[in-house]
Amino acid sequence: MSETALRSSKLRKRLKEVLSGSSQLHTPREAQLFIEALAEIEGPAQCAEQLIASRHGLEALRASVRLDISQPFVQDHAMKLVGIITDAAVERIAGGLVRTQLLVALLDPPTFWTALRDVLLAQNIDVHYHGSVAQLLYAMTCSPEFNDEIFRAGIQKIMNTDVLQESPVAAARDIARKVHHALAVQQGTAHEDQNFPSGGRHDNDFANFRKVAIFSTPDELSTKTQPFLRQADTVFTTEGPARAEVHIDNQFRLLREDMLGEIRNEMQIFLEQKKGRRSALVLGPLHIMTIELGDEHRSRKSVLAMACEGGIPQFRDLNAAKRKAYMERNYRFLKHNSFGALLQGNEICGFACLERNEAAICKDILHLRFDDTASLSRALKAFKAEAVMHFVFVDAPVFAYRPVLEQLKQLTGSSLIDLLLAGDQPSLSRCDAAVASLRIQRLSLDLLGTSASASVLRSMGVKADSLDQCQTAAIARAIMQEVTLIHGPPGKSHRHSWH
Numbered sequence: 001m002s003e004t005a006l007r008s009s010k011l012r013k014r015l016k017e018v019l020s021g022s023s024q025l026h027t028p029r030e031a032q033l034f035i036e037a038l039a040e041i042e043g044p045a046q047c048a049e050q051l052i053a054s055r056h057g058l059e060a061l062r063a064s065v066r067l068d069i070s071q072p073f074v075q076d077h078a079m080k081l082v083g084i085i086t087d088a089a090v091e092r093i094a095g096g097l098v099r100t101q102l103l104v105a106l107l108d109p110p111t112f113w114t115a116l117r118d119v120l121l122a123q124n125i126d127v128h129y130h131g132s133v134a135q136l137l138y139a140m141t142c143s144p145e146f147n148d149e150i151f152r153a154g155i156q157k158i159m160n161t162d163v164l165q166e167s168p169v170a171a172a173r174d175i176a177r178k179v180h181h182a183l184a185v186q187q188g189t190a191h192e193d194q195n196f197p198s199g200g201r202h203d204n205d206f207a208n209f210r211k212v213a214i215f216s217t218p219d220e221l222s223t224k225t226q227p228f229l230r231q232a233d234t235v236f237t238t239e240g241p242a243r244a245e246v247h248i249d250n251q252f253r254l255l256r257e258d259m260l261g262e263i264r265n266e267m268q269i270f271l272e273q274k275k276g277r278r279s280a281l282v283l284g285p286l287h288i289m290t291i292e293l294g295d296e297h298r299s300r301k302s303v304l305a306m307a308c309e310g311g312i313p314q315f316r317d318l319n320a321a322k323r324k325a326y327m328e329r330n331y332r333f334l335k336h337n338s339f340g341a342l343l344q345g346n347e348i349c350g351f352a353c354l355e356r357n358e359a360a361i362c363k364d365i366l367h368l369r370f371d372d373t374a375s376l377s378r379a380l381k382a383f384k385a386e387a388v389m390h391f392v393f394v395d396a397p398v399f400a401y402r403p404v405l406e407q408l409k410q411l412t413g414s415s416l417i418d419l420l421l422a423g424d425q426p427s428l429s430r431c432d433a434a435v436a437s438l439r440i441q442r443l444s445l446d447l448l449g450t451s452a453s454a455s456v457l458r459s460m461g462v463k464a465d466s467l468d469q470c471q472t473a474a475i476a477r478a479i480m481q482e483v484t485l486i487h488g489p490p491g492k493s494h495r496h497s498w499h
Helices: 003-020 027-038 044-055 057-064 071-085 093-107 111-121 127-142 149-160 170-187 220-223 242-270 320-329 373-384 397-408 415-420 438-448 451-459 469-478 492-499
Strands: 282-294 302-308 339-344 345-355 365-370 389-391
Touching: 003 027, 003 057, 027 044, 027 057, 027 071, 044 057, 044 071, 044 093, 057 071, 057 093, 071 093, 071 111, 071 127, 071 415, 093 111, 093 127, 111 149, 127 149, 127 170, 149 170, 170 415, 220 242, 220 345, 242 397, 242 415, 282 365, 282 373, 302 373, 339 373, 345 373, 345 389, 365 373, 438 469
Parallel strands: none
Antiparallel strands: 282 302, 282 389, 302 365, 339 345, 339 389, 345 365
């Protein structure tokens, strides 16, 4: 038997003795071996079930993290327990009740919690455990068992360090935002909107859709949490003036999710996270040459001029004159407003659009425009850390989505939207003087009852050529209603009828 196999056998035997009650934990060394034995069990869920099934399991768990609360023990051993208990497989057992029991044994009384809090505040936890720590804090925030001030105050202090919000682990950042949102709701500094449940999905998740950035953030693109989308009938179950706002909100989120779906698909293929034809153009490594800061009052965006050290593949072996000629012939090559992602390794730092400066491109210099300060800030931080950066062009029709999304964000409602969402339109027989004057009613009836529609309109001072029966009926009904949809096959003078 190998040394590793022999050690595993001894650990299993020791664990069995502790869980059966024939042996107890008395020293830090025994606590360390107990934790190692638990870590040897295949699967966190099976480990949790063994602890719960044993009469002495919770008692042993409680003792194992209290016999030694030094920083090295917490970092090297106790964090393994935190990783096991906060695993998603454990949360699924009995609807989370098993995990809650294990957490109570681990943290209450708060001897171990105090030691763990101090280690976290000192930011001495390995990055490998960031996700587990974030899950622990979120579970504590959502559990009434940890409502005491010592727990709440400790969680708030840890969140104030921003160690999890700025973690290199995307999952940890996602959960940290949920913790922050939950704390804000509990403290009354954030409103829990029943129409916008479980906020804090990522850093671009807001109840007010006008705060949502049009382009995705890296965390939003990587999160596995489902986006917030309302069902269509929600619009018509909303009463009063809020109905139009809900409709605009819904249209914005649905259209934006369509755009993100195309971006996400392209990036997943490029990063080999899914199968597909990889044809994206990648330029780099990049380094910053100049920064042109934008002006929000003049709608000018910030632009980074970056030198492409690897050169542009299509320009290899071409002199300056041939490069310029190539750019003039191929106007679609590196076209203006081409959308792409700035990458640090396989991690997205942000999205930008290309400013097609032909003279600069011929010198292997790219001008990238950042539409929001958050993307610009992430890019500058990455360059400051001397990270290797590349720009990958994303073949998604962002140009088609963006102007519509921008207009939806600025739209605050209109009489047309209010009218369309208000319900059924009044029929011709129900129109009264408040909707149409007696003169308009008479004109409509005259138009419907004559074949000489042009003469009727001229008698009212309206210039019109000869109209056919369908056009006459369309005008007659349009003047009696606030909104009328005129449709038909091409070439039937819809525009003429309207004017």
